[in-house]
Amino acid sequence: MSSDKQTLLEIYRTMVTVRRFETMAGEYFAAGQIPGFIHLSIGQEGSSVGVCSCLRKDDYVVTTHRGHGHMIAKGADLKRMTAELFGKKTGYCKGKGGSMHIADFSIGILGANGVVAGGLPIITGAGLSIKLRKTDQVAVAFFGDGAANRGPVHEAMNMAAIWKLPVLFVCENNQYASTTPMHYACSAGDLYTRAAAYDMPGEKINGNDVLAVREATASAVARARAGEGPTFLENVTYRLKGHYEGDPQKYRTTEEIEIWRQKDPIEHFGRMLAQKKYLTKKHAAQIREAVQAELSEALAFAQNSPFPEPGDAMADLYSNP
Amino acid sequence: MSERILTCSAALAEALHEEMRRDESIFILGEDLVAHGGVFGQFKGIPEAFPGRIIDSPISETGIAGCGVGAAMTGMRPFIDFHFSDFLTCGMDELCNQAAKIRYMSGGQVKLPMVVWCPDGAGLRAAAQHSQSLEAWFVHTPGLKVVVPSEPADVKGLIKAAIWDDNPVMFFQHKKLFAKEGPVPEEEYVIELGRAAVKKEGRDVSLLCYGAAYYLCLEAASTLREDAIDAEIVDLRTLKPLDMDTVARSIRKTHRAVIVHEACLTGGFGAELAARIQDELFDELDAPVKRVGAKDVPIPFSPSMEDFVLPSVADVLEAARAVTYR
Ligand SMILES: Cc1ncc(C[n+]2csc(CCOP(=O)(O)OP(=O)(O)O)c2C)c(N)n1
Ligand SMILES: [Mg+2]
Secondary structure, X not given: OOOOHHHHHHHHHHHHHHHHHHHHXXXXXXXXXXXXXXXXXXXXXXXXXXXXXXXOOOOEEEOOOOOHHHHHHHOOOHHHHHHHHOOOOOOOOOOOOOHHHOOEHHHOXXXXXXXXXXXHHHHHHHHHHHHHHOOOOOEEEEEEOOHHHOHHHHHHHHHHHHOOOOEEEEEEEOOEEOOEEHHHHOOOOOOOOHHHHOOOOEEEEEOOOHXXXXXXXXXXXXXXXXXXOOEEEEEEOOOOOOOOOOOOOOOOOHHHHHHHHOOOHHHHHHHHHHHOOOOOHHHHHHHXXXXXXXXXXXXXXXXXXXXXXXXXXXXXOOOOO | OOEEEEEHHHHHHHHHHHHHHHOOOEEEEEOXXXXXXXXXXXXXXXXXXXXXXXXXXXXXXXXXXXXXHHHHHOOOEEEEXXXXXXXXXXXXXXXHHHHOOHHHHOOOOOOOXXXXXXXXXXXXXXXXXXXXXXXXXXXXXXXXXXXXXXXXXXXXXXXXXXXXXXXXXXXXXXXXXXXXXXXXXXXXXXXXXXXXXXXXXXXXXXXXXXXXHHHHHHHHHHHHHHOOOXXXXXXXXXXXXXXXXXXHHHHHHHOOEEEEEEEEOOOOHHXXXXXXXXXXXXXXXXXXXXXXXXXXXXXXXXXXXXXHHOOOHXXXXXXXXXXXXX
């Protein structure tokens, strides 16, 4: 796994892109231009970008209702993502899905999901398919600490383990499932220890340290590609925004949020890059500007795109009607 | 009877306050209930008034539904909050194979007094997995009762009947109706399950509806009046048991029927009701029974498409005009 200057700066740039994309999404949601509801992963970029930095284009990912970061890190097109959030015809799903259902099968993103833990059995199926097709791809499921308490997670993990499937179960423990604290809902206090029950390696990682995430992911991916079976990663992180945009957040204190703001994964990584003399203030500003330019283009594309025709609703239900 | 104006959420909360005070065996179980008093504020004040009797669960729908069954069999009256009706799929075995059948399979040995409370419906741009109307699935499962109220007063009266019913009751409330206001009697009351309500009398056509579709019919009826078509609105309120007597009385008067629901048309409750009407009231009909429902696709995200898929007042008008043409 390379960690040369170029690679690290690329990772940094992706983290900034995720952050800026979601900040923009939040603004346009507040302005009433994005319909429905959106869930932002601001504060969790260390996990999404760290994991996806180890993946190839042909590897598979399933994500969740909080999936913008995973998509962007896996290489999704910002224009089509933005257009989908705005409900436009040019969006990834032609306006049928919205934020919670973005997918790009051409780069292995098998979909976000509105059903918590809905992706886990599916990723095990993708892993089974990889094994049957005898390729060296890997299949990665992102899911939350809350999702970890749903039954399908356990079925998916056990099946992946008995068949030694090339799957990574990446639990992003952001410490809350909606209003419910992880320590209330999870009997053991840790999630990674559940891996032992399925005889798969499990590891707890500082999810706000993108390089730690990257290192752990790289070895899990290597194991998977070598046919040694699944791995469970618990990336401990924190969502700095509400569960959804507009969440009153009565379940936590501003002090707590402030503590985690101090552990911002992007700032943390930026400082590290500066110490290594890979990133100057000027360069960081250039990166932000370049990202902003890309996002402005995506935004203009979305805003200038047409809404779907009402009757488009009837298309795409069956492959052969 | 004196009345005041309440929202559907407030009506529900009031009923729960009254009944939980009355009987200690009632408790509420579901996800994310305590911190915000429920996603829709439907349990406002209950965490404070009844500590320990409103319980936050992990995200474990199978477990939540199963806990409801187990608790109901052993002396409690669980009120299960399913968060969004879309996630009923995650507790389907516990509801349809267990709750619905255990009493029957055991030769009537046990009672299962549980309410499965489900916010449902579309129109919030929430896309395909947060917008469904699934009541017909449960009507199709013997052993369950199914209630779909529209107005705040119905919510209050019917939820009480559901709580006191000794069978599993599926109770669907449309997400868009939580803030809907309406008069609710001051005095305590219960609305028996299986009683439809004629909400507007009319001579020319029976609009048979429930849940959010009631409001489509209300609007349609006032437009129809301008065409000199006098529509009667029958709010079914309970789909199982179904009040065929009220439906029949209405059709014997109007001789025409339009069934309106938000769920998609094919295999929807309208199909069942239309079949019952043609079977039991064939000679009364002056026109074929018409159905209005959503188009047969999942609910799309983008507003232009979602509005197209959902039934509209215009659809009700068209159907009503079609059956009253002759
Ligand atoms: C099966 C199911 N149950 C409940 C919900 C409602 N819901 C959406 S997100 C969420 C919390 C998820 O928490 P977690 O898995 O920790 O992910 P996070 O939101 O923290 O990213 C809940 C309860 C759902 N979408 N699907
Ligand atoms: Mg979480």
